Amino acid sequence: MNKLVSKNLVKGLPETRLSKDSLCPACEQGKMTRSSHPPRMDTNSKSPLDMIHMDLCGPTRTESLARKKYMLVLVDEFSRFTWLEFLRAKSDAADRIIAFIKRIQVLLGRRVKKLRSDNGTEFRNAKLQSFLEDVGISHNFSAVRTPQQNGVVERKNRTLVEAARSMMAHSGVPQSFWAEAVSTACYTQNRTLIVKRTGKTSYKMVEQRKPNIDYFRVFGCKCYVLNDRDDLGKFKPKSDESIFIGYSHNSKAYRVFNKRTRTILESSNVDFSETETYSVASPSNVNASFPELFTAPPSTDSSTNFSALDFLDLADYDLPTLTGPIVVPAHAGSTSTSVSSDAFVTEPSSSTSTNSVSPESTATPQPVLAPIPEEAPLPSPSSAQRTYAQVVREPRLEASPQNNLAAGSSSRNQQEVFAVRDENDATNNQQAYVTHPHTRKWTKDHPPSQIIGSPSQPVTTRSAKNVENLILFGGFLGEFEPSDVSQALTDPDWVLAMQEELAEFERNKVWRLVTRPWGKSIIGLKWIFRNKKDENDLIIRNKARLVAKGYRQQEGIDYDETFAPVARIEAIRIFLAYAAHKNMTVYQMDVKCAFLNGVLQEEVYVEQPKGFVDPRFPEHVYVLDKALYGLKQAPRAWRKEVTKVVNNGPRDDSDSSQHLGSTYETLTDYLLGVGYKKGTIDPTFFLKRSGKDLIIVQIYVDDIIFASTKPEMCQEFENTMKSLFKMSMMGELTFFLGLQVRQCPDGIFINQAKYVQDLLKRFDFGGSNSAATPMPRNFQLNADTSGKPVDQKTYRAIIGSLLYLTASRPDIVFSTGVCARFQCDPRDSHLSVVKRILGI
Numbered sequence: 001m002n003k004l005v006s007k008n009l010v011k012g013l014p015e016t017r018l019s020k021d022s023l024c025p026a027c028e029q030g031k032m033t034r035s036s037h038p039p040r041m042d043t044n045s046k047s048p049l050d051m052i053h054m055d056l057c058g059p060t061r062t063e064s065l066a067r068k069k070y071m072l073v074l075v076d077e078f079s080r081f082t083w084l085e086f087l088r089a090k091s092d093a094a095d096r097i098i099a100f101i102k103r104i105q106v107l108l109g110r111r112v113k114k115l116r117s118d119n120g121t122e123f124r125n126a127k128l129q130s131f132l133e134d135v136g137i138s139h140n141f142s143a144v145r146t147p148q149q150n151g152v153v154e155r156k157n158r159t160l161v162e163a164a165r166s167m168m169a170h171s172g173v174p175q176s177f178w179a180e181a182v183s184t185a186c187y188t189q190n191r192t193l194i195v196k197r198t199g200k201t202s203y204k205m206v207e208q209r210k211p212n213i214d215y216f217r218v219f220g221c222k223c224y225v226l227n228d229r230d231d232l233g234k235f236k237p238k239s240d241e242s243i244f245i246g247y248s249h250n251s252k253a254y255r256v257f258n259k260r261t262r263t264i265l266e267s268s269n270v271d272f273s274e275t276e277t278y279s280v281a282s283p284s285n286v287n288a289s290f291p292e293l294f295t296a297p298p299s300t301d302s303s304t305n306f307s308a309l310d311f312l313d314l315a316d317y318d319l320p321t322l323t324g325p326i327v328v329p330a331h332a333g334s335t336s337t338s339v340s341s342d343a344f345v346t347e348p349s350s351s352t353s354t355n356s357v358s359p360e361s362t363a364t365p366q367p368v369l370a371p372i373p374e375e376a377p378l379p380s381p382s383s384a385q386r387t388y389a390q391v392v393r394e395p396r397l398e399a400s401p402q403n404n405l406a407a408g409s410s411s412r413n414q415q416e417v418f419a420v421r422d423e424n425d426a427t428n429n430q431q432a433y434v435t436h437p438h439t440r441k442w443t444k445d446h447p448p449s450q451i452i453g454s455p456s457q458p459v460t461t462r463s464a465k466n467v468e469n470l471i472l473f474g475g476f477l478g479e480f481e482p483s484d485v486s487q488a489l490t491d492p493d494w495v496l497a498m499q500e501e502l503a504e505f506e507r508n509k510v511w512r513l514v515t516r517p518w519g520k521s522i523i524g525l526k527w528i529f530r531n532k533k534d535e536n537d538l539i540i541r542n543k544a545r546l547v548a549k550g551y552r553q554q555e556g557i558d559y560d561e562t563f564a565p566v567a568r569i570e571a572i573r574i575f576l577a578y579a580a581h582k583n584m585t586v587y588q589m590d591v592k593c594a595f596l597n598g599v600l601q602e603e604v605y606v607e608q609p610k611g612f613v614d615p616r617f618p619e620h621v622y623v624l625d626k627a628l629y630g631l632k633q634a635p636r637a638w639r640k641e642v643t644k645v646v647n648n649g650p651r652d653d654s655d656s657s658q659h660l661g662s663t664y665e666t667l668t669d670y671l672l673g674v675g676y677k678k679g680t681i682d683p684t685f686f687l688k689r690s691g692k693d694l695i696i697v698q699i700y701v702d703d704i705i706f707a708s709t710k711p712e713m714c715q716e717f718e719n720t721m722k723s724l725f726k727m728s729m730m731g732e733l734t735f736f737l738g739l740q741v742r743q744c745p746d747g748i749f750i751n752q753a754k755y756v757q758d759l760l761k762r763f764d765f766g767g768s769n770s771a772a773t774p775m776p777r778n779f780q781l782n783a784d785t786s787g788k789p790v791d792q793k794t795y796r797a798i799i800g801s802l803l804y805l806t807a808s809r810p811d812i813v814f815s816t817g818v819c820a821r822f823q824c825d826p827r828d829s830h831l832s833v834v835k836r837i838l839g840i
Helices: 002-006 025-031 090-108 126-135 147-171 175-192 202-207 350-354 388-393 414-418 462-474 492-507 569-581 634-639 644-648 653-660 667-673 711-724 753-762 792-805 810-820 828-839
Strands: 051-057 070-076 082-087 114-117 138-141 221-226 239-247 254-258 263-267 270-277 511-514 525-533 539-548 587-591 621-624 685-690 693-700 703-708 727-732 739-744 747-751
Touching: 051 090, 051 147, 070 090, 070 147, 082 090, 082 147, 082 175, 090 126, 114 147, 126 138, 147 175, 175 202, 175 239, 221 254, 221 263, 239 270, 492 525, 492 539, 569 693, 569 703, 569 747, 587 711, 693 711, 703 711, 711 727, 739 753, 753 792, 753 828, 792 810, 792 828, 810 828
Parallel strands: 051 114, 114 138
Antiparallel strands: 051 070, 070 082, 221 239, 221 270, 239 254, 254 263, 511 621, 525 539, 587 703, 587 727, 685 693, 693 703, 739 747
């Protein structure tokens, strides 16, 4: 306005000079913008670790090979040196930051003075703040929704991601290799990018010496790694074709993906062909570029979760003299300076691959699987069961070629499953062999005419065949567990699992679609997605369960009685001990969707399940005729599920509604009606005698274990239960209620190794030191009023878990009982004793 008046550019304005002496509310509301943030060329940091900038990237749409979805980036303000940590969940960030600070201070001999981050909950939490206050580190935060104030690490995020994206586009590796690409980019940039303020590289500013980069190679290029682990013979290839994916951070070696063994190795004996990559036409065409990656799960003994803490150069050592190849062993819960302990896992399923970073790969890819030969069909988990008579005649330790997958793999180690090699050809397993008579004395060589199959192919053993079938079967299962329905609906494997669940609802006539009633409480539904695993932690089934939100039920209105007896762990041990004493073989079966068989006495309404709403009646609800998982009364309703008519014989499936709709008696009444006797102390134990033979049955909700001295009685019991319910026969008992069971000719042995591993992981006790005894000799544990208090809920949960562990570890009974005395006021001294028990 002043210019218009002073320069006389318009007519009609009074010749006055305007001044701004206050804010204009209308202008502030209509014109306000963000404040500018001019770049800073100087820095307050005078040495490394004076200030570290932090940020968390993620979640990524595609999980890494180690199932990581987050990337924690830490940048030193003075040198711009960068470290990376890959996480599976945001909640892991605090622990990783604390561990990083402890390690980096020891490595560099300096103290971290300040941290800077945004206001995310992964940085602003009580655990991290308590640690920083104890060690005297200041924590500065950027303003809310102002990433410009944390620009050092925000710009580094972009630099790393752009470099990794370019490397992957050039090499054509799958999107699941993103963590390897980002780590390699970080490793390279630390040694090559120049800090403008000093004109030096970050490595030079930290290590005070020039980096040597003559060992750098092109990411994703073809390479060959020396195979000095196998007995190759005279004329087999000495090297394996591989893919270069980075540099080792805990040894002076290269990281390569071995295409033959499908493992990630660290070796110094590598030759590179840097002009060759596996990119065919475009980065989106990775399935054609890497057919081997989709024929079986990739395996590795190391992890992608590493940082750049190791500042030593490969160039400082004579690479040809180093030993290799080196396979980094994976120990659960162990930590190291630069390599995490998480083992690599299989490629994400089709839904995970759908959510790729690249726009070209958004279409759902079809899995590329090796064709299964007709002479070696893929068995299902329960398709090839041994009969009871066969089990009695055969030694228990002898492997049967007709065993099901679960039984065939029960004694296999998980590492053996992932270490299957290509030479174990599925077509090299003949079903019938003709014995050729010997025409001369035994000799090492045989005429080609007497060799069955291809002489160039090695013999496939029965053990390797079981492992190979298990891998092929696993190729049809989804590896990840969706967190919500929207994720599950993008994966055909989980869609099929949900359809199977709803098919059970239809078969059991669980509900009816009705108009929403007025004045009635409507209970919500929720999908639960879980991968069912065996005793070796291998996925055998994708299970989708539709459950009711029972916590919304009101006692007296939605339900009355809820009690249903279950077997105690002591009863299970006595059952197994008696079976071993009588030289019985114990079998296991479970009722599919058991709770869906229980009839409800109350009137219960539920919403339509998400993803499967009837388009014609979207406002309708279901009224339940049968029980549903999650309802308070579901366990008791299941116990009342066997009808009187079953005493006259198996039901007719075509008229199942009539049988299931009649008067219901308890499962106990049925078993008593056909000659079983109920246990005097344990109401879930049943016994039936037939002359000198007997059968014993133990029921735990929908899981049933049984054994008999006469195989025909087991077969009769199985047929009877299958006539009543839809059963899943699981063969010989190998895993039950956290107990790993091994049946041998000289007895039945139980252990809880998997339970212990889950326990250590649950309470984050992976680093517990081992001890020879649960408690020191003559040790007195007393109330410690001066010690640091620990969380009562956590302490009690640990004690409860240890009490369950005593089922197979009687040596910890006394020590656990002593620690249990202090559950009202647990202290740090009591927790240390508990950790000692877990460490033995």
